[in-house]
Amino acid sequence: MTFTELARCVQLSVSRCQRRVNELADSGVIRGYRGIVNAAAVGLGFEVVAFATLSRADAIHEFDAAIDAVPEIVEAQRLFGEPDYLIRIVAADRDAYQRLYDEQLSKLPGLRGLNSTIVMKEVIASRGLPLVRGHES
Structure with a gap:
């Protein structure tokens, strides 16, 4: 969204809108900006959601x-209860995920178990918080 579009949505002048956005960034409300990359277009179209359970509570920081x-x-x-973590992982393909699992994921410190499932389809992509009303993306 451009500053002009945002200013119109929140009914501020463009200059005041820019100042307000800068203030929000300086105060930590806005944590950063990012581009959303199509994972498949860059060779990372295989996605896994994994649930990790730790063997001991004192492994949290190391994990x-x-x-x-x-x-x-x-x-x-990190979640309350079990499992302890929800983890989203990307890889080039099933074989690349298998290597990652064998060489790194299965050896994570304090790991008791890692249950994973392959993502079939992204239904809702990562999106911003629903803070601005009346703006259609």
Whole structure:
């Protein structure tokens, strides 16, 4: 969305809208900007959702650091209860995921179990928070 479009949606002048966006970024409300890349177009069209369970509670920080170091893990959330984590993983294909699993994922520190499922279809892509009303993308 351009500043002009955003300004119209929130009924501010473009200059005031730009200042407000900068203030939101400076205060940490806006954490950053990103482009959304078509994973299949860059050779990462195989997606897996995995659920990880840890063997011990004291492994949390080590596990967090270890999954952060795996570039193919594009999203991870620590959960209440079991499983302990929901992890989204991308790979080129099934064979590439198998290698990643065998060489890295199965060896994550404190891991008791990793249950995964292949994503069949992306129904809703990652999208922004529903904060602005009246704007059609």
